[in-house]
Amino acid sequence: MALSSSEQIEILSKPGGKVFSRAEPKHKQEIVRMLKEMGEIVAMTGDGVNDAPALKLADIGIAMGITGTEVAKEASDMVLADDNFSTIVSAVAEGRSIYNNMKAFIRYMISSNVGEVISIFLTAALGIPECMIPVQLLWVNLVTDGPPATALGFNPADVDIMRKPPRKSDDALINTWVLFRYLVIGSYVGIATVGIFVLWYTQASFMGIDLASDGHTLVELSQLRNWGECPSWSNFSVTPFTVGGGRLITFSNPCDYFTLGKVKAMTLSLSVLVAIEMFNSLNALSEDNSLITMPPWRNPWLLVAITCSSTG
Structure with a gap:
């Protein structure tokens, strides 16, 4: 977060997965915001109260139905009833099929x-x-x-x-x-x-x-x-x-x-x-x-x- 805005965007633009540690709620929001400004469709998964701001800001917020807090569920667009990430893949496939x-x-x-x-x-x-x-x-x-x-x-x-x-x-x-x-x-x-x-x-x-x-x-x-x-x-x-x-x-x-x-x-x-x-x-x-x-x-x-x- 100490990097300049252009350096942050450059890091996010590089191909491949990225891992962020010690992320605070405002950091998650900032990452979501930058990705959206880059034209990406952003999905955010979370289960805690500190994830709620980023879940709300994302294009689609996904909360855990079993372990997730009520605050996270309320801020999300979709709730995983089984807390299984493969369900997200099935939902994407179904959405593409409908389209x-x-x-x-x-x-x-x-x-x-x-x-x-x-x-x-x-x-x-x-x-x-x-x-x-x-x-x-x-x-x-x-x-x-x-x-x-x-x-x-x-x-x-x-x-x-x-x-x-x-x-x-x-x-x-x-x-x-x-x-x-x-x-x-x-x-x-x-x-x-x-x-x-x-x-x-x-x-x-x-x-x-x-x-x-x-x-x-x-x-x-x-x-x-x-x-x-x-x-x-x-x-x-x-x-x-x-x-x-x-x-x-x-x-x-x-x-x-x-x-x-x-x-x-x-x-x-x-x-x-x-x-x-x-x-x-x-x-x-x-x-x-x-x-x-x-x-x-x-x-x-x-x-x-x-x-x-x-x-x-």
Whole structure:
């Protein structure tokens, strides 16, 4: 304590553990204060009356529940009922797990919603008919996204959760890299959703899948992008085609093909959107670990949620 302030901070900044002897209550307070000024998150354990001031000053004061005095317990934020320091380690692991699960929830919801926004933006930018109606988007947000997002809150802790360094107190919940990941995931969700809509109108097959088996009329991409000008097209006609249940859709006005006739293309877009978002929920299981180290069955509630959402 006879050292200058800069020398004290230099000692505290050095890596490794440190032992202080003959520490008085004011010395403990001073050490806690300096550590907090250095930007550290300070935890203080104690059991006696002389520890109370430092317990109160620390970011989290931890008192002993069996041997601790009432004064120490009152000044603390947490009381160890078993006086076992390994309980603190378990509490840190649980806190990190809760924080990670909160990030998983946010990661899944934001990236999925970004995908939905991009799909709407792409249809407007390309000038094609809307690939989903508002009711479908509302259904996806309320019914499809809800159960997996809730189930992510039951994720078990990452296998390496206690081997990671502590995060800084001023770390942002969403930094630049995380936002970039959200945008990348949302981009391929939106592109796939709009892509299948365009493919149904313009392509007979895709990757060996017959898209024209229902007998619908194929159009050029330029026609799809200028569908609003359909009344001025000459010799444009469409053939009736079948939808679910064998129902045949006919058109008295060929231009209805881009409004009433898009029911099957919208269903495909909705199916692709739901399927990708279910895979995205598996992607949200862990921020850094792969599905090899964090397999889906470690969170059975998520598998149940995915099944229910896909069925819905």
